[in-house]
Amino acid sequence: MTPKTLYEKIWDSHIVEQREDGSCLIYIDRHLVHEVTSPQAFEGLRLAGRRVRRPDLTLAVADHNLPTTARVDSEGRRLPIADPASAEQLSTLEANVAEFAIPYIEATAAEQGIVHVVGPEQGFTLPGTTLVCGDSHTAAHGALGALAFGIGTSEVEHVLATQTLILKRSKTMEIRVEGKIGFGVSPKDVVLAVIGEIGAAGAAGHVIEYRGDTFDTMSIEGRLTVANMSIEAGARSGLFAADEKTFAYLKGRPMAPQGEDWERSVARWRDLRSDDGARFDRVVRLDASAIAPSVTWGTSPDDVLPITGRVPDPESFADPARRESAQKALDYMGLTAGTALEDIWIEHVFIGSCTNSRIEDLREAANVVRGRRVDLHVKQALVVPGSGLVKSQAEAEGLDRIFIEAGFEWREPGCSMCLAMNPDKVPPRERCASTSNRNFVGRQGPGARTHLLSPAMAAAAAVNGRLTDVRELIG
Amino acid sequence: MSDSSRIQGRAYPLGRANVDTDVIIPAAHLKTITRAGLGRYAFDTVRAEVGNVFDDPRFAGAPILIAGDNFGCGSSREHAAWALADLGIRAVIAPSFADIFASNAFKNGIVTVALPQSAIDRLLAVAEADEIEVDLETMSVTTPLQDRYAFSLDPFRRRCLLEGLDEIALTLASESAIRTYEANTGI
Ligand code: SF4
Numbered sequence: 001m002t003p004k005t006l007y008e009k010i011w012d013s014h015i016v017e018q019r020e021d022g023s024c025l026i027y028i029d030r031h032l033v034h035e036v037t038s039p040q041a042f043e044g045l046r047l048a049g050r051r052v053r054r055p056d057l058t059l060a061v062a063d064h065n066l067p068t069t070a071r072v073d074s075e076g077r078r079l080p081i082a083d084p085a086s087a088e089q090l091s092t093l094e095a096n097v098a099e100f101a102i103p104y105i106e107a108t109a110a111e112q113g114i115v116h117v118v119g120p121e122q123g124f125t126l127p128g129t130t131l132v133c134g135d136s137h138t139a140a141h142g143a144l145g146a147l148a149f150g151i152g153t154s155e156v157e158h159v160l161a162t163q164t165l166i167l168k169r170s171k172t173m174e175i176r177v178e179g180k181i182g183f184g185v186s187p188k189d190v191v192l193a194v195i196g197e198i199g200a201a202g203a204a205g206h207v208i209e210y211r212g213d214t215f216d217t218m219s220i221e222g223r224l225t226v227a228n229m230s231i232e233a234g235a236r237s238g239l240f241a242a243d244e245k246t247f248a249y250l251k252g253r254p255m256a257p258q259g260e261d262w263e264r265s266v267a268r269w270r271d272l273r274s275d276d277g278a279r280f281d282r283v284v285r286l287d288a289s290a291i292a293p294s295v296t297w298g299t300s301p302d303d304v305l306p307i308t309g310r311v312p313d314p315e316s317f318a319d320p321a322r323r324e325s326a327q328k329a330l331d332y333m334g335l336t337a338g339t340a341l342e343d344i345w346i347e348h349v350f351i352g353s354c355t356n357s358r359i360e361d362l363r364e365a366a367n368v369v370r371g372r373r374v375d376l377h378v379k380q381a382l383v384v385p386g387s388g389l390v391k392s393q394a395e396a397e398g399l400d401r402i403f404i405e406a407g408f409e410w411r412e413p414g415c416s417m418c419l420a421m422n423p424d425k426v427p428p429r430e431r432c433a434s435t436s437n438r439n440f441v442g443r444q445g446p447g448a449r450t451h452l453l454s455p456a457m458a459a460a461a462a463v464n465g466r467l468t469d470v471r472e473l474i475g
Numbered sequence: 476m477s478d479s480s481r482i483q484g485r486a487y488p489l490g491r492a493n494v495d496t497d498v499i500i501p502a503a504h505l506k507t508i509t510r511a512g513l514g515r516y517a518f519d520t521v522r523a524e525v526g527n528v529f530d531d532p533r534f535a536g537a538p539i540l541i542a543g544d545n546f547g548c549g550s551s552r553e554h555a556a557w558a559l560a561d562l563g564i565r566a567v568i569a570p571s572f573a574d575i576f577a578s579n580a581f582k583n584g585i586v587t588v589a590l591p592q593s594a595i596d597r598l599l600a601v602a603e604a605d606e607i608e609v610d611l612e613t614m615s616v617t618t619p620l621q622d623r624y625a626f627s628l629d630p631f632r633r634r635c636l637l638e639g640l641d642e643i644a645l646t647l648a649s650e651s652a653i654r655t656y657e658a659n660t661g662i
Contacts, residue, residue, distance in 0.1 A: 016656045017649050021630040025649055027656050037552065039508035050643070057662070065506065085506035092508050136551040136575060150551035152579035154642075162646045164653060166631070200493060201545035201571060234548065236574050300493050321492050321543060328491075419502045419550075440497040440549060442520050 003275035005172050006239050007207045010147040010272075014130050016164055026167045029129035030146070031159050032115045033060040033102065035093040036421070037134030041157035042096040052100040053163045059124050059255075060097045061105040062090050063114045064421045068384050068411035071108050078108055086422065100160075113387020113413040116140040116354035120224065121389055123253025127242035127269040132159055137354050137437065139230040143223035144250065145242035145272045147207070150231065170236065173206040174280040177214040179288035184471035186293075186364060187222030188356060188435070188454035190214065191229045193291045196304040198284055203235035206282065209274060210240050214288040220249040221360040228355045229437050232301040241273035293470050295341055296439045296452040298329035303439070305341060307457065307469045313337035332441055333449050334429060341467050344451070348432035349374070349381040349408075349462040350444070351455055353418035356435035357386030359393050361455040365435075366399045368459035368473055374407035375465030381408045382424060384416040408462070420445040433461035480637055482565045482586065482609040485537035486602040487528045489521070490595075492543030496576065499547065499555040513554055514561030539607055541598050542569040546587075547576025556583040566609040568616065570595055581632045582642070588616060594624045611637055 004012070017025040038060075045052070052058065065086035072078055081087040090107065097104040105111050105118065112118070116137055119125040127145035132138060134156040141148035155165055175194055195202075208230050215223065223240050230238030240246075247266050250256045257265045292306035303326075305312070314326035314337065330337065335344070351357070351365050362385065374381045383403050385391035391413055394400055400410045417424040418436040420443070426432045428447025435458050436443075439450040451467060460470040504516040521527050528534055540559070546569040547555060556579040559567070566586040577587045588609055590598070594616075598607060601618045608617045611633060616624045628636075635642065646653075656662075 017652045019631070021634075023629075023631045025646060025652070027653070027660075027662070029662065036505050040510050040553075043509070048643070083506075089506050089508060134551055134553075136549065138551075150575055152551055152553035152556070152575060152582065154553060154579065154582035158643050158646065161643050162653065164646055164649075166642060166646065168629070200548060201573070204545070204571060204574060231549075234545065234573065300495075325492060419497075421502050421505060438495075438497070438549065440495045442501050443497050446501070446503070446520070 003277040005274040005278040007172050023166050025164050028159050030131040031058045032133035034115050035062045035089045036064045037153050039092045040153050044157040050161045052160045055102045058102045060102050061118050062107050064415045065089050066414040067422050068414050068416045110388040114354045117386030123256030128272050136231045137228050139238045140224050140228035142227040142239040149236040170207045171281040173203050173208050173282040175210050175284050176212040177286045177288050178212045181288045184293050186454040187225040189294045191226040192294045192304045195233045195302050200300050200302040201234040203233040206235050208235045208238040221358045242269045299441050311335045311339045344467045346433045347379045347430040348426050350417040350434040351458050352384030352416050353436035355437045356455050359390050362394045362399050365455040365459040366402045368456050369406045370402050372463045374462045377465035381462045383408050384411045385413050387413050433458045480612040482538050485534050486539035486541050486607045487534045487537050488599045488602040489542045490599050493545045494542050495549035496552050496555040500558040510557045513558035517558040517562050538565045540564050540567045544570045546572050548573040551575045553579045556580045588626045590624050
């Protein structure tokens with residue numbers, strides 16, 4: 001038999017129908033739903049008189065709009081959401097899940113959180129499954145060996161109605177990273193290096209598989225960070241083979257298989273890796289030891305450099321289009337070519353988002369913050385755990401005290417300042433060191449300036465009030 | 476020739492690369508629960524620039540947009556496609572498109588036409604003064620100045636665009652195959 005890649009194995013086992021025009025009807029095992037990209041899909045179903053085919057394979061949770069301030073009063077009563085449009089989006093989701101009988105995690109439940117933190121945490125995300133959500137960072141779930149990708153609202157409606165999607169096979173790209181990552185370097189730096197290497201559209205049309213010993217030794221949390229940002233390199237999905245770490249992570253999760261069913265599943269999942277000799281359409285190799293703690297300077301995630309670098313001169317880019325976009329980026333970011341990245345002052349720090357809001361991320365940041373204070377120059381430093389369960393775990397470990405004593409605000413879980421749909425926004429022309437995934441123009445609020453970095457680097461920036469090489473503060 | 480197969484008119488010569496979905500429609504406008512009315516918020520941040528193409532009366536109501544590489548990168552928000560459609564845009568011409576955006580665009584009847592950068596550069600120049608035509612039947616982009624560029628379209632998407640097919644209804648016709656798959660896999 002011809003050796004297959006992991007992607008081909010999952011794809012082939014989900015073909016319901018192959019069509020003459022080359023498209024395939026693909027079965028979708030898991031569907032995550034949130035409040036922003038679903039209202040029009042449910043409305044579409046209603047208008048056409050259609051039902052949800054498999055509510056049991058669907059899970060809904062609100063995350064984008066929820067304020068990160070207290071959600072219940074001292075007597076446990078739910079507090080209203082001040083912004084009427086946000087409140088309406090939430091109540092629309094609640095009405096829809098009730099009408100279509102879809103399992104739903106309440107906004108005030110302990111399990112509530114960012115959809116991409118909740119899926120793995122609940123064991124809803126499983127190896128070898130196809131998983132979709134109306135959100136581009138769905139790629140994250142690939143960390144557990146699921147073929148996971150973001151879809152638009154029309155596709156959300158299509159999955160709700162049919163539990164399938166009409167798709168075309170993607171090309172495959174192996175990203176192989178070998179070696180031990182250096183001191184102070186985190187999975188975020190690894191994925192930023194990958195994006196810097198191949199570019200923001202570098203993996204368009206491809207599904208990435210992350211391979212090599214750097215990833216083999218990486219924790220599931222780290223893999224979630226890496227897979228999450230696959231879309232920032234243009235890939236709809238990023239995959240990791242399932243291994244002992246995957247099984248250990250999932251064992252006993254509420255929605256994962258239990259008992260004998262668990263044993264049978266693990267036996268099946270062991271085959272979820274690319275066969276020896278499997279061919280990828282493209283192979284990219286990176287040396288882990290060459291990766292430094294990194295930070296973005298521009299308005300695209302591939303505008304990334306080691307923290308020891310300087311803001312580039314737009315004239316240094318050979319491509320005229322690149323030169324123009326670099327100049328635009330510097331103007332927007334309020335930066336001058338040649339400035340040392342470590343000399344860039346910041347007013348905001350955001351530790352959170354589906355990229356970096358899991359327990360390991362918070363531990364990594366707290367480790368830097370412990371015994372230190374947020375610099376006086378910093379107006380707001382937020383820690384927003386990815387879910388209620390992450391939050392309570394962090395509190396059990398005393399991480400909340402470390403952050404609060406240092407001058408951070410400790411918030412309720414949600415997307416928050418990652419995309420500024422709730423009240424957590426970076427004001428115009430102010431600068432934020434952020435552990436999120438996008439530094440686009442206006443992403444964290446109109447006119448906001450974003451520098452993407454790891455949780456440890458964000459913590460270091462908070463302590464010094466400027467972008468900082470975290471290696472100066474630890475060790 | 477059906478009306479839906481030809482898109483003819485002025486084109487916004489936006490040109491720039493990596494136009495992300497936050498630029499097409501910022502998150503502040505995603506709180507809607509309908510598809511309608513997003514056009515007026517489209518390209519908010521571009522519109523803040525002096526001399527931008529969207530406020531240039533020469534291009535008002537143009538059905539075509541010309542942009543650079545990686546158009547529509549970023550989020551999966553279909554609001555980006557809804558905003559373009561609401562603005563009256565029926566075709567976007569660029570060297571490349573982000574995957575999710577291309578799929579969202581198609582589902583809203585917007586054609587994504589991929590052409591090499593050299594063709595884009597020429598069309599950007601032509602668009603300053605002349606109309607452009609995108610023909611789905613012949614899969615070509617033409618100008619009154621005798622330019623002609625062929626493009627390719629996924630056959631399934633082309634059929635849906637030309638015939639206005641309801642994808643969900645199409646899939647529901649495969650109900651027995653879906654049921655068989657579920658039975659075989661025990662899902
Ligand atoms: S945290 Fe940010 S990237 Fe992740 S789902 Fe929420 S808005 Fe999207």
